[in-house]
């Protein structure tokens with residue numbers, strides 16, 4: 001009789017312990033609990049845009065071509081890319097068609113833009129940088145009521161002139177311009 005009541009007590013104790021463990025796992029680990037009860041949160045439009053943009057940056061041929069030096073090395077590394085971006089900025093800031101869009105930017109905004117462009121082109125060329133800016137769609141949407149093809153061409157033309165000024169060879173120039181041209185669908189709005 002005593003042994004039987006001992007077994008009954010042990011049974012209820014074990015059941016209580018199991019209940020406590022199960023309840024605390026679901027309470028203390030919301031991600032685990034959520035994965036079994038509700039669907040994962042949706043990504044915002046901005047997050048999706050950045051994710052798509054990142055995967056495109058990591059794609060050949062802008063990264064590096066197998067068996068060859070990366071575009072980054074063939075261009076001459078970080079300081080060579082920075083020089084091209086600085087000359088591009090000089091040209092587009094003074095361009096009769098698109099210079100107006102950069103007039104209102106603070107000095108710090110210009111410095112930030114410069115760094116983001118260097119990071120973007122360095123990463124695309126397979127160099128040691130990570131672009132941390134916004135997607136091209138997000139950062140250009142609505143500029144001047146929506147950028148046109150002619151305005152986009154003026155920007156790319158500025159990059160081409162800067163590449164020539166820095167004596168970049170034709171194969172490397174073609175690769176950089178192919179990358180620059182790849183944003184047209186995201187940037188041009190009318």
Ligand code: HEM
Pocket residue numbers: 098101102109113116117120132133134135139140143147151152153155156180181183187
């Ligand atoms: C090859 C095409 C282009 C590339 C690769 C490019 C790249 C960039 C990058 C990396 C940024 C910084 C993004 C950020 O702030 O998070 C930016 C911003 C900006 N871009 Fe472009 N861009 C291009 C074309 C253009 C064109 C055609 C215009 C105007 C005619 C333009 C005007 C601007 C302006 C005004 C900003 C500053 C926006 C802000 O601070 O809110 N861009 N661009």
